[in-house]
Amino acid sequence: xxxxxxxxxxxxxxxxxxxxxxxxxxxxxxxxxxxxxxxxxxxxxxxxxxxxxxxxxxxxxxxxxxxxxxxxxxxxxxxxxxxxxxxxxxxxxxxxxxxxxxxxxxxxxxxxxxxxxxxxxxxxxxxxxxxx
Amino acid sequence: xxxxxxxxxxxxxxxxxxxxxxxxxxxxxxxxxxxxxxxxxxxxxxxxxxxxxxxxxxxxxxxxxxxxxxxxxxxxxxxxxxxxxxxxxxxxxxxxxxxxxxxxxxxxxxxxxxxxxxxxxxxxxxxxxxxx
Amino acid sequence: xxxxxxxxxxxxxxxxxxxxxxxxxxxxxxxxxxxxxxxxxxxxxxxxxxxxxxxxxxxxxxxxxxxxxxxxxxxxxxxxxxxxxxxxxxxxxxxxxxxxxxxxxxxxxxxxxxxxxxxxxxxxxxxxxxxx
Amino acid sequence: xxxxxxxxxxxxxxxxxxxxxxxxxxxxxxxxxxxxxxxxxxxxxxxxxxxxxxxxxxxxxxxxxxxxxxxxxxxxxxxxxxxxxxxxxxxxxxxxxxxxxxxxxxxxxxxxxxxxxxxxxxxxxxxxxxxx
Numbered sequence: 001x002x003x004x005x006x007x008x009x010x011x012x013x014x015x016x017x018x019x020x021x022x023x024x025x026x027x028x029x030x031x032x033x034x035x036x037x038x039x040x041x042x043x044x045x046x047x048x049x050x051x052x053x054x055x056x057x058x059x060x061x062x063x064x065x066x067x068x069x070x071x072x073x074x075x076x077x078x079x080x081x082x083x084x085x086x087x088x089x090x091x092x093x094x095x096x097x098x099x100x101x102x103x104x105x106x107x108x109x110x111x112x113x114x115x116x117x118x119x120x121x122x123x124x125x126x127x128x129x130x131x132x
Numbered sequence: 133x134x135x136x137x138x139x140x141x142x143x144x145x146x147x148x149x150x151x152x153x154x155x156x157x158x159x160x161x162x163x164x165x166x167x168x169x170x171x172x173x174x175x176x177x178x179x180x181x182x183x184x185x186x187x188x189x190x191x192x193x194x195x196x197x198x199x200x201x202x203x204x205x206x207x208x209x210x211x212x213x214x215x216x217x218x219x220x221x222x223x224x225x226x227x228x229x230x231x232x233x234x235x236x237x238x239x240x241x242x243x244x245x246x247x248x249x250x251x252x253x254x255x256x257x258x259x260x261x262x263x264x
Numbered sequence: 265x266x267x268x269x270x271x272x273x274x275x276x277x278x279x280x281x282x283x284x285x286x287x288x289x290x291x292x293x294x295x296x297x298x299x300x301x302x303x304x305x306x307x308x309x310x311x312x313x314x315x316x317x318x319x320x321x322x323x324x325x326x327x328x329x330x331x332x333x334x335x336x337x338x339x340x341x342x343x344x345x346x347x348x349x350x351x352x353x354x355x356x357x358x359x360x361x362x363x364x365x366x367x368x369x370x371x372x373x374x375x376x377x378x379x380x381x382x383x384x385x386x387x388x389x390x391x392x393x394x395x396x
Numbered sequence: 397x398x399x400x401x402x403x404x405x406x407x408x409x410x411x412x413x414x415x416x417x418x419x420x421x422x423x424x425x426x427x428x429x430x431x432x433x434x435x436x437x438x439x440x441x442x443x444x445x446x447x448x449x450x451x452x453x454x455x456x457x458x459x460x461x462x463x464x465x466x467x468x469x470x471x472x473x474x475x476x477x478x479x480x481x482x483x484x485x486x487x488x489x490x491x492x493x494x495x496x497x498x499x500x501x502x503x504x505x506x507x508x509x510x511x512x513x514x515x516x517x518x519x520x521x522x523x524x525x526x527x528x
Contacts, residue, residue, distance in 0.1 A: 004175050033297015034443050036182050039171040043136050047167050062444025076472045079513035082489040085480045087447045179298050180326025183351045208340045216349045225346040249343035268439050300446050303435040307400050311431050 002031050002100060002108040006131070007038040010100065010110055014127030018042060018114070025114035025123050026053035029100070032107050034061045042114070049113035055090045056097030056124075057111030062087065064106050067097035068121055096120030098128040107131070134163050134232060134240040138263070139170040142232065142242055146259030150174060150246070157246035157255055158185035161232070164239050166193045174246070181245035187222045188229030188243030188256075194219065196238050199229030200253055228252030230260040239263070266295050266364060266372040270395070271302040274364065274374050278391030282306060282378070289378035289387050290317035293364070296371050298325045306378070313377035319354045320361030320388075321375030326351065328370050331361035332385055360384030362392040371395070398427050398496060398504040402527070403434040406496065406506050410523030414438060414510070421510035421519055422449035425496070428503050430457045438510070445509035451486045452493030452507030452520075458483065460502050463493035464517055492516030494524045503527070 007029040018025040024042035026049040031037045036057075041050060059067050071093035074080040084091045095117040100108040112124040139161040150157040156174040158181040163169045168189075173182060188199050195202055203225035206212040216223045227249040232240040244256040271293040282289040288306035290313040295301045300321075305314060320331050327334055335357035338344040348355045359381040364372040376388040403425040414421040420438035422445040427433045432453075437446060452463050459466055467489035470476040480487045491513040496504040508520040 004172060008172070031297070033179070033295070033299055035173070035179050035297055036171065037173050039168065040136060040140070041167070041169050047165070050168050059444065063442050080490055081471070082467065082480045082487075083448070085485045086451060086488065087444055088485060091444065178327050180323065180351055180355065184347070187350060203346065207345070216346045221349045221352060223346075224350065226344055268436060272436070297443070299437070299443050300435065301437050303432065304400060304404070305431070305433050311429070314432050 002029070002037055004038065007108075010127045010130050011038055011040050013130040014110065014112060014123050015040065015042060017123045017126035021115075021119060021122065023115040023119050025112050025120070026050050027123070027127060028053040028057040028111045030054075030057040030061050030108050030111070032061065034058050037108065045114040052092060052113035053096070053111045055111065056092045056113060057109045058087075058090050059092045060097035060099050060109035060111065061106065062091070064099060066095070066099065067092050067111075068095040068117075071095070096124050098124040100128055100131045102131050134161065134169055136169065139240075142259045142262050143170055143172050145262045146242065146244060146255050147172065147174060149255045149258035153247075153251060153254065155247040155251050157244050157252070158182050159255070159259060160185040160189040160243045162189040162193050162241050162243075164193070166190050169240065177246040184224060184245035185228070185243045188224045188245060189241045190222050190243070191224045192229035192231050192241035192243065193238065194223070196231060198227070198231065199224050199243075200227035200249075203227065228256050230256040232260055232263045234263050266293065266301055268302065271372075274391045274394050275302055275304050277394040278374065278376060278387050279304065279306060281387045281390035285379075285383060285386065287379040287383050289376050289384070290314050291387070291391060292318040292321040292375045294321040294325050294372050294375075296325065298322050301372065309378040316356060316377035317360070317375045319375065320356045320377060321373045322351075322354050323356045324361035324363050324373035324375065325370065326355070328363060330359070330363065331356050331375075332359040332381075335359070360388050362388040364392055364395045366395050398425065398433060400434065403504075406523045406526050407434055407436050409526040410506065410508060410519050411436065411438060413519045413522035417511075417515060417518065419511040419515050421508050421516070422446050423519070423523060424450040424453040424507045426453040426457050426504050426507075428457065430454050433504065441510040448488060448509035449492070449507045452488045452509060453505045454483075454486050454507070455488045456493035456495050456505035456507065457502065458487070460495060462491070462495065463488050463507075464491035464513075467491065492520050494520040496524055496527045498527050
């Protein structure tokens with residue numbers, strides 16, 4: 001289970017990384033049931049990324065893998081091409097969604113949006129590292 | 133403008149009140165543009181109230197008044213009856229959404245959901261009081 | 265946690281009750297995260313009730329109480345009037361959704377639709393009784 | 397017509413195959429009208445695949461062919477490219493949805509999601525074989 005206290009530590013770690021790279025982010029945490037647990041939009045972060053951060057977190061838990069990996073299997077011709085149409089438009093297939101793992105078990109996920117794919121991924125990984 | 137720092141203080145004040153009355157809550161803060169700024173779901177709070185807390189905050193800023201007051205004008209026969217069908221189902225017409233006022237100006241709103249109408253309202257008012 | 269095996273026993277108990285009262289039903293079971301675990305539409309049951317059964321189960325877990333009780337607080341003038349607009353139309357406020365309780369803890373919910381409110385409720389209660 | 401009894405046998409055959417290959421699955425059955433007849437989520441199966449399994453079954457009956465074949469005609473440049481935008485996002489264009497054929501007539505479809513495309517397809521084919 002992901003507690004409120006742990007969710008906030010995940011977000012704080014993401015915010016620290018975002019400040020380090022100088023890019024404000026939207027950061028969302030969902031629990032094991034894909035339900036939103038905590039969210040923050042840093043000052044100056046994109047408004048269009050509120051939805052994306054939440055949905056990246058949803059996607060990473062819904063399929064128990066990072067959105068980056070899912071995206072690598074969802075290009076035209078790939079085995080999951082078209083998956084982004086499912087789940088009422090909530091499936092995000094680019095970098096920034098990472099599962100949260102505690103004692104080898106996926107207990108939730110973090111989703112980050114507000115910069116480039118590389119930036120989003122680095123912030124998500126820094127946030128997720130708190131759980132390990 | 134509502135900063136990330138202020139949004140978190142609003143939520144912390146709401147959490148403190150929720151703990152005081154012994155009812156876990158979902159608490160959301162939106163900015164002047166009705167866009168989500170911060171959110172938390174306290175441990176044990178209702179899952180169905182994630183959406184409601186966010187939408188109460190949306191509603192309180194979208195119409196610049198509390199959802200409790202809006203609800204009092206939206207019952208069958210009232211002047212705003214039917215307003216809950218607008219804005220893609222995002223308009224909440226029961227207590228728990230309160231505008232955030234700084235120096236006499238509405239800069240955002242807080243939405244609270246997880247208990248009775250009276251409980252939600254008391255937590256939202258305690259959260260909003262931080263801004264004054 | 266509600267296992268697949270337990271979900272099927274809940275449905276089987278509901279089906280038995282539905283046959284006893286001679287009314288074919290749609291029966292859905294969701295887990296603690298409100299995610300669908302199992303569903304069946306008995307032969308002859310209403311097609312419009314597929315969605316309703318699933319959403320009654322969603323609602324009963326999302327608010328940790330029966331849809332019958334929720335409905336009693338959601339009539340015009342009541343504290344939760346308007347709640348049915350939230351959660352993207354998934355909140356059902358009439359009888360037939362009942363939480364599943366194991367060892368005093370709510371682990372999911374069952375939703376039943378296909379007959380009158382009294383019939384739906386009796387089948388849902390018979391289904392939920394399996395968990396006790 | 398696909399009876400409730402037959403739908404459950406289709407799902408049971410799919411579950412048996414899923415256990416054999418060691419990959420938990422979401423399995424859905426729809427009738428000739430594309431309406432959900434039965435569904436199960438095996439313990440440990442992906443939450444994001446609930447919607448996908450149901451929509452693969454929908455798609456396979458809606459177009460009376462497997463989602464794998466449909467997908468082969470829906471890549472960029474193909475005759476059906478863009479079909480996944482139709483039907484409110486319910487059209488799935490990757491493997492795992494297979495029509496159910498009885499006496500040479502399509503009476504419904506099964507949709508499977510929870511593993512790789514190859515795994516989903518093998519489970520769907522094993523499930524559909526029950527009808528023949």
